[in-house]
Each structure stands twice: as C-alpha cells, then as structure tokens.
C-alpha cells in the first residue's frame with residue numbers, strides 16, 4: 001500500500017545541487033573560477049551530520065506498508081506491546097515509526113496538530129508509552145507544503161516542528177519529498193537537519209526523496225539514511241505506479257555500495273516480509289538480500305499476528321548479524337549469469353556473508369570461487385548455512401549449492 005507522490009516532486013536542481021552530485025560537498029568560493037562567483041553568491045550550506053546515531057543500519061517498524069493512513073494510538077501501542085514481547089525487540093528492532101496521516105492541521109500559531117480522534121491521548125503520551133516498552137519512537141513529515149497523503153507538511157515550519165518533536169520525545173524522523181518548493185533537495189533536507197540539531201535531541205534523520213537527486217552523493221552530510229528508489233511494493237518484480245517489487249529495487253542498489261557506512265546508509269525502502277503477496281521463500285530471499293545490502297531493517301507487516309515462519313525470518317539473529325555487522329560495509333553483486341546471482345558482504349572478522357540467489361523458475365546449482373569473494377589463492381574456508389543454522393563443512397577453491405526457484409542459500413564463509 002502506498003500514497004501518491006503528489007505534485008511537484010521533480011524540483012529544479014540548482015547549480016550547487018549539481019556540484020553536490022559530483023561529490024563536491026564543501027564549496028570554497030576562493031578556489032572556484034570567477035565566472036561562477038555570481039552563481040555561488042548564495043551557496044547552500046552543507047555541514048557534516050554528526051549526531052552519532054545509526055552506527056549500524058537502523059532497525060524498527062513502520063506503519064505504512066501494511067496500514068497506510070489507517071494509523072491510531074491503539075495500533076501503535078499494540079504494535080509496541082507485541083514487539084516488546086514477541087522477540088522483535090530482542091532481535092534488535094528498536095524504532096516504532098508512525099508514517100503519514102497522524103497529522104490533520106496546524107493551530108493558529110502554526111503548531112502541528114495530531115488527529116484528535118485517532119490520537120486522543122496526544123503524541124507525547126504515545127511516545128512515553130513506546131519508550132516504556134524499551135523501544136524508541138519515530139514520526140513522519142514532509143519537506144513540502146503537504147505530505148504525500150495531503151496532510152500538512154513542514155515547509156516553513158521546520159524549526160517549530162523540530163522543537164515540537166523534541167518536546168514529544170521523538171527519536172526518528174522520516175522526511176518525505178512531496179509538494180516541495182522550487183529548491184534543491186540538499187537545501188530542503190539540510191534545513192530540517194539543522195532544525196533537528198538545534199533542538200539538541202538525538203534524532204535519526206531518514207531522507208525520503210526516492211533517489212531522484214542521487215542522495216548517495218550528498219546526503220551523507222545531511223541524514224542517517226536516504227531512500228534510493230521509489231516505493232517498495234509487496235511483490236517479486238511488479239511495477240505498480242510509483243512502486244516496485246523488491247527484485248526491481250535490488251537491481252537499483254548494485255553500484256551504490258561505496259556510499260554507505262556507519263551513520264549513513266542507502267535505504268532500499270522498508271521490508272514487505274509477511275504482508276501476504278509473496279511466498280515464504282521469496283520473503284526469505286528479500287530479507288537475506290536486504291541484510292547483504294546493510295539496509296535499514298524496518299519491518300512493515302502486522303507484527304502483532306505473525307505466523308511462525310514470518311517471525312523466523314524477521315527475527316533470525318544470524319542473518320540480522322550480517323546486516324548489523326560493525327564494519328558497516330554494504331555488500332555487492334559479485335556474479336550474475338542470467339537468473340543466477342551471487343551477492344557478498346565483507347564482515348568485520350574478515351569472513352564474508354554470501355547469498356546465492358536464484359531468480360529463475362527452476363532449481364539450479366550456483367557456484368562461487370572464493371577468489372571472487374576477495375580472497376586470493378586456492379584457499380579453503382569453513383562454511384555455515386545461516387538459515388539452517390548449521391556448519392556445512394570446509395570447501396577449497398569454491399563453494400556450490402543447489403538453490404530452489406525464487407530462493408536463496410545464505411552462508412557465512414570463514415577462511
């Protein structure tokens with residue numbers, strides 16, 4: 001489920017934006033040619049984001065994928081209750097984030113007003129409740145006049161909203177890009193970054209501009225994570241308006257790996273695991289690849305009523321450890337032969353997490369040479385199957401396994 005992008009999402013990029021896209025994040029006017037001086041008279045200020053947060057990819061839950069605009073304090077409280085008791089919190093899921101539609105208007109003094117019918121106790125009481133469960137609390141707004149679902153956005157109210165979030169006890173802000181002004185994303189998102197920092201409260205800043213302005217090239221200084229694509233949809237490879245199946249999104253991550261690291265992550269969007277339109281094997285593959293990508297792990301299903309096989313996926317500690325590895329390296333595709341792929345992620349202890357991925361319609365054997373994982377010589381390595389939680393022996397030169405259709409074999413390779 002997803003809302004519309006609304007109007008005006010393709011704002012004009014300014015000259016400074018183009019510089020950002022070339023990786024120039026600090027502008028020295030003295031060092032630039034004089035003919036650029038006029039254009040640089042009002043440079044966009046880009047300073048480092050230094051909030052000390054998200055040293056590993058953020059983990060949590062968000063209302064949008066399953067509930068859309070149907071959010072309320074009852075829902076959020078029952079989700080927090082479930083996460084605190086069903087193993088999700090203990091597996092590392094921390095942030096409970098209300099997406100769009102919690103807000104209805106602004107008061108005469110500009111204060112943002114939460115829907116009084118759906119949130120009768122107010123947002124602060126809700127944040128307190130989530131905190132009392134040992135979890136953190138997140139909220140959603142938009143850099144435009146209105147959110148993607150048409151609710152009031154933060155444009156022109158950035159400081160006021162950031163202060164309000166700090167008073168409420170917000171720990172995470174997802175900030176969308178619908179109905180934005182005619183300015184660059186780097187400028188709009190930097191303004192909210194500065195507003196959040198001015199409050200003194202540590203808040204994870206999640207940039208959601210869908211990859212339009214190549215945020216991987218500039219957003220490291222602005223946010224802790226940035227969406228790299230349009231919205232995810234609960235399917236294998238469909239396209240549904242502005243939303244895409246997870247394999248389509250996966251393909252768009254190849255090549256972005258050098259831009260991610262502790263405190264700043266590529267975000268291929270929230271998980272669809274458990275939302276009902278895919279098989280268990282397909283969800284397992286989706287989750288495995290998100291972990292190889294060092295993606296933020298934001299569950300998007302109804303965690304209050306998960307069948308055991310879905311909980312097995314979302315709460316598998318060995319697979320999650322790959323995502324949360326402290327080295328913070330995003331994995332990459334190391335092999336592609338038609339429908340058969342190998343993805344690998346270097347881990348802090350020198351081992352590699354490896355996913356053999358079969359996108360085809362029948363089972364196939366997939367092999368990877370240990371050299372292609374970054375090891376030289378005909379080395380041998382111990383291999384552990386992370387889904388079966390089983391050591392499967394020592395292999396020399398290469399590792400092979402039979403992989404069913406639309407499934408993965410995920411292993412840890414330890415020389």
Ligand code: GLA
Nearest residue numbers: 002003064099100148149231
């Ligand atoms: C956009 C975002 C989604 C969601 C909706 C809410 O589509 O990309 O993740 O937040 O807006 O309206």
